[in-house]
Amino acid sequence: MINLLFFGRLGDFAKDVPSTIEASTPAEIRELLAVEFPDLGKALHQPQVLVSVNKMIVDWDQPLFDGSEVAFLPPVTGG
Amino acid sequence: MINLLFFGRLGDFAKDVPSTIEASTPAEIRELLAVEFPDLGKALHQPQVLVSVNKMIVDWDQPLFDGSEVAFLPPVTGG
Amino acid sequence: MTVRIRIQQQDFDLAEEYQLLRQTDSVVGAVVTFAGLVRDFEVSAEGHDSLANSIDSLSLQHYPGMTESLLEKIVEQANERWNLIATTVIHRVGDLAPREQIVLVGVASQHRADAFEAAQFLMDYLKTQATFWKSVSRNGEQRWIESKASDQHAARRWERAADE
């Protein structure tokens, strides 16, 4: 079971998305979500969107394990 | 009559200097003072020392008028 | 170096943080503080201001846990780069009204150049690297704020300087 988090504008597209999913990479999660939530799928494919696993920025093909926390991060705007 | 002011380290050399003098330029004041106060004269000749007349930085040959305020300014160290 | 990093909903007291920075050590000669405030209008992605776009509120979201660890790393980088005695970073989250304080960066050092440069470095990184997201409400409508090209540019100058 992989836990999912969506931040910033991605959260607006992910309101009906379940909080957990079964998948082996972030890229696979993105493909699975795009089927049922095409707007979210499109937003996740934007090149500025980063993905983290357990709070570390990773590549989209990073292997996932049971209990991993995967977060999708649009460009940040702090300060 | 020209009013004289000495700031910073120059004040230490000018303790016995009268507060007024008769002269037509700051350069002349410097020469007059050097006769009676050689240490002050040497200190005033250092290239970093600036002179102001009525609170404006001027050249050493700036003409002076009765009541002018002439100040001798060593390098500043504010802040 | 003394480090204080806080992410919080409640407001902060710049005066209190300044006194803490100042009192860290008797060799502190310079304290720089930066406070970021909510302006009462919106800034577009291009960085143009429009006074017509008055906002009702600003909302700040962050990624708890990740943000703190990013801020610790950023402060550690600043400490490696400059001669610092104490550093404070406070970033608020949640809903903020116009004119409220958003962020505080404070740096104490022996000499002023270190404090000024480290404070700018930390702000540039907060704007572009830390996991915060801002949205504005205007006439009941919420909109996410785009990151500004000028902020990306400001952050990149530190990479260039490191290469030199």
Next chain:
Amino acid sequence: MTVRIRIQQQDFDLAEEYQLLRQTDSVVGAVVTFAGLVRDFEVSAEGHDSLANSIDSLSLQHYPGMTESLLEKIVEQANERWNLIATTVIHRVGDLAPREQIVLVGVASQHRADAFEAAQFLMDYLKTQATFWKSVSRNGEQRWIESKASDQHAARRWERAADE
């Protein structure tokens, strides 16, 4: 631009000055403050610090009338160069003990780059152009402080930038 310039013996309250800067206008997005403090040791002309040289007090002299007019001109230059909303410069004179506040520069602007750069510019000019002279007392012996080469260098960078 709102300008506050004061030369005074008494201490200042950074918190009060920050609130004044912050409240100038609802478009203030950035407030930078710089506070300079008396360190408890002496810095030589070469800029080397020596902890062995603990000081008893710092004494600041200035040229009344001339200093104020120089500070007004320097603040005016900063205002021409950057987009500023309010600027505060407070410089103390007289005898100061270690850890006391000497100088405050505060700048409020819409965007942070203006406030940071103007505050640095003002400090560099205060260090090299304004008619202040510092002496330190140590073991009952007074010594005038030389101007630092690093301060002259810092001030010159603004001339270079203006030429470009």
